[in-house]
Amino acid sequence: MRVNERNFFDNWKEFSLKKPDEMILNHYDIVKNHTDINGDLKHKNTKEIIKVFSLFITHNYGSSIYELCNFLKYLNQINLSIYNVMVLNSHDIVKKIKKINITNNQNISNKVTLKIENHLFDISYFRISTYILMLDFIEEFIGIKEILNIEEKIDKLLSYNDLKLISNNLSKKVYIYLKNFLPTSYIQRFSSAIGNQIITEKKDENHVIVSEDISDDFILNFWIHSRFIEKELLIKTFSLAADLCFIYKKSIDINNSYNLTIVDQINDDEPWNFLSNEDIDIFTNQLMESSENIISNSINYMQNLHEKKINILKKNEINEIKIFSKYENLSFNLSLTILRISVFGNIQNKIIEAERRKKLNLKEDLHLLSSDLKYIDQKNIYEKLILNINSLKEIVFYKLWMFEAKETFEFIKDFLSEKELEYFDKFLIEQKHKFNIAIVSKKENFSNLEKNFEYELEKLFINFKAFLKQENQISKFNEFNNYLDILRKKTKMFRRSGVEFNINNSENIKNLVKIYKSLNEINKFLSKLLIAFNSNIIKLDTQFNDDKTIFFQHFSYLYNNEEL
């Protein structure tokens, strides 16, 4: 049996960037752990902390700092000092503001408004958590002294122009602090290395980097050439080199979507015009989206079920597809890299394991390993998995069919032949017609109809089951009826640990529906990937043999110190 140890190796240093002794991450961790005056965690929403942190490290804080300065001026106007606010959580700050406004007989709404001369600025309560996070990061970056300076300046400001000036100066101070150490950071050196490699390959100093520059061949070359950059940046595993390149590709795409003009943003008199709040939100969401993708959700769901001992997919099957949680849709564009990670990554795992056990005999090991791991085998694994998932979908569908769950209607079309689909659509139209007549005759209002809809759907499903048994329909749905018969037998024979769902209740129906949808997503993904293999790789065997020479030479360099 083929064993994929990808999980086991995940935490080994060859497979990840070294633990960065990075000041910036220290700042992040300190702000994340800030407590309020009562000792409770001040910023409870990790996603929000990451969002604000992202704004700083991408230098997109101009507009947010401007907002913050408006907020600080408002606090100043109601006599709430910065040092008071900085030990409160956002909830307590809102309470204080509301209390002050009630005392001053002002209307309470979901926002307050700052007024300076003719300038009006609305401050929504929900933004306050972001402002205090920004304030904490600014204190971390440029120090407590600057916070005092800001407070003094905010206190003295008389005009809207003064406020803009304070905001711009503050942005510049943050920029000066961050720009001095970010480019020297360990991570940015990898980014420079990728950028330099692209320019070298293009042989054009002025080449404007585009997403297509990160190709399958580029990633392989980058891995091999990483040994020439500097010792500290030698990337041992191909999968790590691919990870870095995938992230670089994603960065190019995000940058193109937003066309961020950072220096202009810092130097401009009105930096808040560069990115709206909505843009910032979409931008930061894109930076974080890797864990919120449909395919990764589906794979994670399968993994969660497995951890609960419900083995819809087996452990080795989950291991085969886990790679896609990480790379998502980029897998289609760089399908050869996916194959290389799966096949040669696996070989490298085995080399590393043998090296750790001091049992490495590279030449012999490579000879043995190369014979049983090939691109064509990997492709077969995905094809087999698609068939297996289809079979699992059938079992799940049959269970839902037997439970007469209305959700079955969502999936029934997957199991009908072309002709049967036509009859099914006809049935639906007829039912809809009857339903509409009923609505008109009852003269019910819309909300009542909405309430009845769920019930109607269930009735419709039972009608369909009865409809199938009608004498004149049996022949029309012959294939489907036979298919149901096969499914009945298959379900009876089906044994898999933890997969029961034999009782007809809402909990089981909910789980089965979710399982069906997840399996469907995984299959759609794998089918699309196979199409990508066919169109991107001319001949799998030839490609494997070519790659084998390159990979094995580099493995010899890495593990036997043999020069190429």
Add this chain to the structure above:
Amino acid sequence: MIHRDKISNIFSAINYINLSKSFKANKSNDKINIKKVWDVVLNPTKYEHQINDLLENKIFSKIFFKILDNEDSIYQPKLIAAASDQVFKRSSSEFKIEIVQSNKNKKTFYLILTLLKDFKLPLLNLYVICNNVSLCKKISSFNNKQAQMILKKDDQFFNLITNPETEIFIR
């Protein structure tokens, strides 16, 4: 900023986001921040041995006194033109302090603190600060707006509270 730098910033951001999920700072935060000043204000006894060093930091002392000054604490400034090097009675519109020698032991003094107004917040600590030297004593509970504590003549606290140059806060 050139195109490559912008990509590089986003590249760093994504990597930092990924790394931050499992990152733990190596060092504890020894930098002075506003939370720390508050902590010292609210828990002076916890920082008994550090407070004077901290007050030597101008920024720290500025915020420290600002907080004490503004945040519902009660205060007596330095005495102007005191007649002697040591004062045993001080009074303001908010509270008065009287230091009385014990009849039995000449080295023991009693400090009698009397509040002259009602205060909403509980008053827990008595701070004495002179030339960036600060000491604090916990106030035992008030009875009829009056609290007492024992002072030793050799204690630095005794020297400070009787010094006319000393500022006094109660919080």
